[in-house]
Amino acid sequence: MLRSLGSRLVAAFLAVSIVVLIAAGGALFVVLRGLHADATTAALEDVAGSVVPQVRQAIGSGDLRGTIADIRDNLAGTRGIDVMVVTVDGRLRPLAGLPVSDPILPGALSAGETAHGRVDIDGRPYLWVAAGIRRAAAAAPKALAFVTQDRSVGQALADVGRAIPVVLLVTLLITAPLAWLLSRSVTRPLRRLATAAASLPSAGHQALPLEGPAEVREVTGTFNAMAGELEETRRRESELLANLRHDLRTPLTVISGFATALRDGTATGEAATAAARAIEEEAARLEHLIGELGDLERLRAGDRGLRPEALDATSLVQATIERFADRAARAGATLTLATPAGGFDGRLVADRVALERMLANLVSNAVTAVGQGGSVRLELADAALAGDPAISIDVVDDGPGFAPGTEARAFERFWRADPARVGGGSGLGLAIVRELALAHGGDAHASNVQPHGARVGISLPRSPRAA
Numbered sequence: 001m002l003r004s005l006g007s008r009l010v011a012a013f014l015a016v017s018i019v020v021l022i023a024a025g026g027a028l029f030v031v032l033r034g035l036h037a038d039a040t041t042a043a044l045e046d047v048a049g050s051v052v053p054q055v056r057q058a059i060g061s062g063d064l065r066g067t068i069a070d071i072r073d074n075l076a077g078t079r080g081i082d083v084m085v086v087t088v089d090g091r092l093r094p095l096a097g098l099p100v101s102d103p104i105l106p107g108a109l110s111a112g113e114t115a116h117g118r119v120d121i122d123g124r125p126y127l128w129v130a131a132g133i134r135r136a137a138a139a140a141p142k143a144l145a146f147v148t149q150d151r152s153v154g155q156a157l158a159d160v161g162r163a164i165p166v167v168l169l170v171t172l173l174i175t176a177p178l179a180w181l182l183s184r185s186v187t188r189p190l191r192r193l194a195t196a197a198a199s200l201p202s203a204g205h206q207a208l209p210l211e212g213p214a215e216v217r218e219v220t221g222t223f224n225a226m227a228g229e230l231e232e233t234r235r236r237e238s239e240l241l242a243n244l245r246h247d248l249r250t251p252l253t254v255i256s257g258f259a260t261a262l263r264d265g266t267a268t269g270e271a272a273t274a275a276a277r278a279i280e281e282e283a284a285r286l287e288h289l290i291g292e293l294g295d296l297e298r299l300r301a302g303d304r305g306l307r308p309e310a311l312d313a314t315s316l317v318q319a320t321i322e323r324f325a326d327r328a329a330r331a332g333a334t335l336t337l338a339t340p341a342g343g344f345d346g347r348l349v350a351d352r353v354a355l356e357r358m359l360a361n362l363v364s365n366a367v368t369a370v371g372q373g374g375s376v377r378l379e380l381a382d383a384a385l386a387g388d389p390a391i392s393i394d395v396v397d398d399g400p401g402f403a404p405g406t407e408a409r410a411f412e413r414f415w416r417a418d419p420a421r422v423g424g425g426s427g428l429g430l431a432i433v434r435e436l437a438l439a440h441g442g443d444a445h446a447s448n449v450q451p452h453g454a455r456v457g458i459s460l461p462r463s464p465r466a467a
Contacts, residue, residue, distance in 0.1 A: 005190065006183035013179035017171045024167065025160050032156035037127060041116050044129035044146045047081060048114060052131045055144060056111075059133065068144065069095065075146070086130050086143035092119065105130060109143040118150060125150035189216045193223055200227060251282035306351040306439055313355075313391050314339065314346035317378050320359040324367060332372035335363070338379045346380060348391050348462045354436045358458055361429035362395040369399035369454065383459045385442060394457030401448040410446035410456065433458060 051071055058067035072083035072095055084092045090105035101121045109115060109132030116129040130145040189212040196208055207224045210217040258275035261267035267275040314337075321335045328335045366376040376397045383392035402410060411434040434444040442460040449455050 006187045009183040009186065010179045013175050017175045021164070021168060021171060025164055028163065029156050029160050032159045033152045036152035036155040037150065040127050040148060040150070040152065041129060044081065044127065044148060045114065045116065047075065047079070048129050048131040048146050052133060052144070055133050080148055082147045084145045084147055086145050092121070092128065092145050092147065104128065185212050186216055188212070189220055193220060196227070197223065200230065251286050254282045255279050306354060308349045308351055311348055311350055311352055311355065312346045313348055313380060313393060314344065316355055317359060317380060317393065320356070320363055321378065324363050328367050328376065331367055333367050333370045333374045333376055336375070336377045338377055340381060344380050346391065348460060350440055350460055354439070358433045358436050359393070361433050362456055365429055365456065366395045366397040366399070370397045371399070374398055385459055385461050389462045390442065390459050391462060392457060392459045394455050396449060396453060396455045398453040401452055401454040402446065407446045407448065411444055430456065
């Protein structure tokens, strides 16, 4: 069994060529057989035209039987043509040798009339041409038939046999290069694709050239996109692991240091209490990090468990400001709410816990970013998502903002705008915000504001829709 695509393409070309050759040979045989039969019939008609005048003369001289016998002997010896008499009932009656045939004529032929056809005599096919030699009312015989064996089948087969090798050679000379070129145009890109796919897990990827038929180019383009995405995923995975090591190392270092101090007695009294408190806080921080990682993975896996209900976004934003007022005061920052001047309708249908969590993560990040003397403003506005009414909730701060070109990475896991990664956050807050917004059929956005600061927010549909 042919296993490679190239061999199958070549075999398919050869099979098609053979089928076409057989069909063409069959059609050619039919045409040639008819041409040979027509040529034989025409030759018989020529013989009839030259012999009938002699027969008519013999009728006048009274030596008809002898003349016909002489003509038959002459034609049989030189041209393989037999002369027969057409009986009154339209049968062929030979002068000698062959038996009487089945009827071949529906009626008698008058002098000067001719007819032709094919008849089986003694199990073999014959071609005949009959010519009238007497008037219809005259005595018999009224017509003679010139008969020869039908060799058109053998002649046509011989012609086809001579033509087929030439046609086959020409077909191979044309189809073989075409089959090879087509096979190469398909298999070469596929082999390159297979080699690249095999080396993809252990090596980098360079974009493959788009060659071959449209379908092969489409597959190659899809592979290039997939390989590029894999490279980007590897890069992000390396960053994620590095960031995760950083986020785990700090609390583990604190826990290890204070545990050692407690074990060897270095920390006693109030110092021991502070060490225990620090260990407890760092353990809680680790637990919070692990919990947020689990929440994010469940969200990305589709386990969102949302319970939509009618809410008022204005009230929830105001409650979030009150909840973070004390923390903002300790950080020296101010929290304010801004709504459209003409009034704002904050009604929407969403999951209360999820929306409160998104608002908390946005405000917490902003308060951490602005520091002492900074300001954080929560803005509510009407929006649209795919033509449907929506609400936009933005948190605008006057902190350092994002580095140029990094706004789109704000929602990546463990990514922080501060390269030094200062602060106690897990780096997962905004990633969770975006996943929860997507679960509601909305989205999250981030951008810089002038002269400095950042705008991070969400857009949620007023009514639930497919994510």
